[in-house]
Amino acid sequence: MRIGILTEYFPPEMGAPQARLYELAIRLRQRGHDLTIVTAMPNYPTGQIFDEYRGRLFVREKLDGLPVIRTPIFPTKSSNLIVRLTSYMSFVTTSLMMASWFVGKLDILIVESPPLFLGLSGIPMSRWTRSKLVFMVSDIWPDVAIRMGDIISDKQARILEKLEGFIYRHCACVALTNPGAVEQVTQRFPLVPCGVISNGVDTSFFKPDLYSEDIRREFGIKSGQFAVGYCGLHGIFQGLEVVVRAAARLRDNPNIRFVMVGEGPTKQKLIAMVRQEGLNNITFFPHQPKRRMPAILASMDASLIPLAASLPGTMPSKVYEALAAGVPILVTAGCEAEQLIHRYDVGRLFPAGDDETLARGIQELAADPAKRRAIRANALRLAPRFDRGAIADRTDALLRAVAQNRPLPKVEW
Structure with missing residues (x-):
């Protein structure tokens, strides 16, 4: 045709x-x-x-x-x-x-x-x-x-x-x-x-075996730390303020590290929030070339996918990339990813703007390596469908x- x-x-x-x-x-x-x-x-x-x-x-x-x-x-x-x-x-x-x-x-x-x-x-x-x-x-x-x-x-x-x-x-x-x-x-x-x-997602491009200790060190992740990563636009629709507030709740846990990669109109506001709170467990990095993104994602322990509101009918594209990388997702409830979480157990949900639930979900995943391995297996089985x-x-x-x-x-x- x-x-x-x-x-x-x-x-x-x-x-x-x-x-x-x-x-x-x-x-x-x-x-x-x-x-x-x-x-x-x-x-x-x-x-x-x-x-x-x-x-x-x-x-x-x-x-x-x-x-x-x-x-x-x-x-x-x-x-x-x-x-x-x-x-x-x-x-x-x-x-x-x-x-x-x-x-x-x-x-x-x-x-x-x-x-x-x-x-x-x-x-x-x-x-x-x-x-x-x-x-x-x-x-x-x-x-x-x-x-x-x-x-x-x-x-x-x-x-x-x-x-x-x-x-x-x-x-x-x-x-x-x-x-x-x-x-x-x-x-x-x-x-x-x-x-x-x-x-x-291109499952030949995003894949779990790209995990790299060198990349983790480059992004300030210490040995044994649980790395929570966000890679993408820092914009209004992403509602990334909830991530900063969750980081503030977890500031006393030295085993959890937040990594924020990308650019966008709200980035400077987010950095100002971090400085105001005096946080040292969250770091911002500039936009990275496309060729590096699969290895960066695969080197994280969880992928943050926040939305500023509950958006039925919306499916963030980052979900598919995390599935292919075998990385657990932390996604805002109310979008279509919620069905995948409930049906296939590939991550955790939190209500829009609810930093307490987000922080609790991060803590639970960080403390349970067996659960993370199970989620990884579920994600990799589901990824070929997409x-x-x-x-x-x-x-x-x-x-x-x-x-x-x-x-x-x-x-x-």
Whole structure:
């Protein structure tokens, strides 16, 4: 089939949606499909166009054999709503205008959301390419923003809900990342066809045998210490303040060490909290190259995956990487990872913002090596289900069903 992917985020940027779409596109091409990517000039997370693309209004290139069309965007990392909206709509406009000249007939057009607004480009693009529109939703907006609180007003939420419904009703399929998200959307939009295109992990890249004592020493972990690691964006949605408060509760336990790796808008606030508390059991490190992340994760004793709120239908991509590394997860309750914890015993849950429960879970894991070994075995048995190759096979089946107007395959965890 001829498949187009419309997304604001794509390599050489780094991040969960970028990796997810790139890995999926590569594997769909390996299965005999023709792919075309329409994306923005790379600018994430700095909010500035990457040097090699600066000053260029339009780029056609190949990335590892994938045809990529890049159109202009107004880049920003501002949290101001008007500025963010301007950025989103700039790519909606340029992708619609420029791609119309260079994208021919397609069988399937996949549109990545967030941002939700990209559906406004995807709908007419699917019309002129005579393709079936698959709206691939990583986070359900505006539901996520509403649950976070104080991010958008009630009026803005109502407008976005109307936009959400408008876009969904124009889709041949709304593809969510997990069965819980499918249930959430079908309850509100029972006539909208929904399927699952989940995130996943390259189990040949993330694996347990990359554990390294040298890496542990590099990140300040002493011999015999229980290392609790967080690797990723330090942002509002992660709610990392709970980690600092948990570290404060455990300050008198010399056997527990917190390792925070990454960058983001809340990092300086978190560092200030640590200094104010006078903590010496938590250390922050800069963003690390992608090639180092599997060994860093495998060298931790537990993986922190906090969220700022209970977010049903959300599955953090870090869960899959921890499973493949055989590392126990400590994840916020209320997201879809909760089902995996209950069903397969691969970690511990804590309510959003509850540093007491988080600290207790860390202490329990630190004190019970036998339990950690059992969790490790459970995680490694579960990980192949979310290998990117298996995900691509299920996605291939879903897209063929959409193209041929057949019932969508069911996915259960």
